[in-house]
Amino acid sequence: MRIIYLIFVFVFCSLSAQKSLPLDTLKLKEARDMLADDYGNLYIYKNKDFSLTKYDSLGKQIGQMMLTVPFKVQSVQNPLSVPLFSENAQELKFVDQNMNEIQRVDFKQKFGFIKMAYAEDLQQLWLLDESTKRLIQYNFRNETIINSYPFDASFDDLMDLLIYDNKIYVLTRQQMRVYTFKFEKIFEAPIENGKRFRRENEFILVITNDTILKYVPGKEMVKIFQDQGAQIVDKNTLSYFEIKANKLYLYSLENKDESQPQSEPDLQQKTSEQEVKQPEEKTSASGSPEEKLEKKTQEIEEKNPAESSLQKLIEDISTLESAGD
Template sequence: MISLFCTVSAQKSLPLDTLKLKEAKDMLADDYGNLYIYKNKDFSFTKYDSLGKQLGKMMLTVPYKVQSVQNPLSVPLFSENAQEMKFVDQNMNEIQRIDFKQKFGFIKMAYAEDLQQLWLLDDSTKRLIQYNFRNDTTINSYPFDIGFDDLMDLLVFENKVYILTRKHIRIYSLKFEKLFEAPLENGKRFRRENDVILVMADNSIQKYDPEKGMVKIFEDKDAQIVDKNILSYFEIKANKLYLYNLEKIKETKQQQEPETKQETAPSDTKPPSEQTIGEDVEKTDGERKESQEKAPETTIQKLLEDTSAVQSAGV
């Protein structure tokens, strides 16, 4: 599978110093090509552009989990140790902080649905809490008695609760009915692209398909960290950063298809259930392009409006 992604026309090495990547605990890419490196050694969170120029840096005092950088003007970070969530802007300056200690028990994981609502897993009461932090009100509270020890990430979308542990992905209804479960090794976090739910693992990216279950769309077993944005896959391998452009992957496959058709007899055509990962990537790319065209929330204007709403709420 990795041979597809390592095609010369699809792969590009980005000019980020290996010293900046050597101790990276996590890497994220926003939809404008900026990169974010989190280091657990010194709890630093640094933003770079695609040429490796540093755009901002935060020095944190305790570990934080970066939820997503899809909105680079308001990036949410959660700390179980500090029992708080903070939002930072495009220059890595803190614009809002939410303290959970005074209002809740012990929050094991928090998910920022938007710039008003959080979903909180309270370990002390075994409840899932829908909380509006703009006006400091609890909207709903649901009994949710799951194992919290190996929890890696949380996402709530369309009345479904996605739970990622060290070894599984599980999907529940808000009534705590288990809707789906599958093994998934070394999962790190969720990413939602419109109605598509993705899981980032150490060296692979998988997509949840309601009919097929978990579908692997990218993998490199030699990679240290992988991520994606709407245009590309990213990976750190041997302390170097590589980009795989979805458009170029598609073009490479289209160029190879005529030769494949000539060499393959019609009787040997694979059924849909045996399609290659490359075909799945192509389909995924088409979905990404369609999603990008239909999603006005990814525009700069929308991001600026959302950030103004957060800043007006006060830090």
Template sequence: MTFFFCTVSAQKSLPLDTLKLKEAKDMLADDYGYLYIYKNKDFSFTKYDSLGRQIGKMMLTVPYKVQSVQNPLSLALFSENAQEMKFVDQNMNEIQKVDFKQKFGFIKMAYAEDLQQLWLLDDSTKRLIQYNFRNDTMINAYPFDISFDDLMDLLVYETKVYILTRKHIRIYSLKFEKLFEAPLENGKRFRRENETVLVVADNAILKYDPEKGMVKVFEDKDAQIVDKNILSYFEIKANKLYIYNLEKIKETKLQTEPENKQETAPPVTEPSSEKTAGEEGKKTEEEKKESIEKAPDHTLQKLMEDTSEVQAAGV
């Protein structure tokens, strides 16, 4: 596992009541800056704006897993206990419910790919099911004989199946071929940003890189909960909510990037005592001229190296 994470700087505290944050089981941030707090104590799911004002609230009767809030117009919530998935609008009103009990065995995890299709892990038949819930049609079913006991999340993207457990991340093909596996402690859910797949853990966020494996992009060991949207990282620490702007983090990294060490100039060889002073003077002038002619190339090379390092430093 590769470790490359940003320095948590340029932070600001957001005005949310300490008691609300203390009881939070999970926190999510959408790309418009709204925050969502889920509490296990009363199974409540509440939406707040950036000033801490409540926008909407749901009181659920059983535990639900919030899949994602990236599309705030349609939030997907799955309940293993109730064997159903709810879709909620931007005001936290239920707009649709999909009941799995009548059609399937026991669904261990569900992933809403879009507003029509679901991917379901059926524990009773050990299958991965592609299901169009709009017209109640099973599109495909793939044998998927894995243990579902410690399953935390599921994501399907471009014929790859991402499985998150309490201690690992695994990636399979739809033919049940294992493509990747890595240890990962306390993973909670996946987040996909275009072609990038991220894992949100208790106090860290990691990115899957096909060449490097799991790359840690944010971490604060003192945090209770972390999350991100397209602009910022969020964390609850000491029952306070903090935000870290991605652009400011990049600027900080660029400013604090250590300067490259200057290359040591090669030692100058003393001229032979047999050479005349005129020959020495002529050679010295030629060396100076040669040094001046070579300097721009060396400077350009260093500039290219510096630019590459700065680009690599971005989060």
């Protein structure tokens, strides 16, 4: 029985891709939002005291910013310049890797009421002016308006804005819409608890409370990660992150088929079975039993070293038992 127990422990440790990160549960308990940059650093925003705190992957605090009004973190993909927008203060801040303010853009003197701001780069902003119903392209370095477009969409329940490839992406709590600069709607899809956009090269992702979706241009929204028990989810280029029961978990993208909670596990299982059966059918067509076993062992080693080690362990156990008899 002890040998069988060790075999099951070996299999579990080899295939498990979920990893619990060492961040104190007290730091996560009141988290309103969480973002992860590509270096594995985590940004925790708490609405209770309007604080934004940065931690490294080991849970060590790198920096903290105490704000006087609510701010929304747009993106942490460039950790050297993280943009934060406040509808209440009508301003946008940029903070550096140590959470020190390096730039502030005040909208009160030049515009009506800015509902949402999107920092395209370190020079240009896109602003949704609710008072004039216009989308404004603004160079904040020299304080000049580059372009202005009529944008008579509903500003209610607006969560995020993104401009990419001559298209305007608008996210509310319940919908994601895509427009042209002529205010022509080219896509619309229902979303539950939408929070923000994330752009990865040419792909546009939508982050909700417990789900991450990828936009297929003009067609559909594809669910790439979901855990209905999660409080907050996010991703960087290497992993998915989630806060669940006040604990922080990481799922590696290298093992995403095994690690991420999916709504269609039966489909994944069938696909895996087909991948295993195809080599068996091809092998059975020719060759002696010894050759078949050798080929099968080689295929297992190439596909999954953990399975190969497990098979060797079982064979050794069988040999010992035979010798004992």
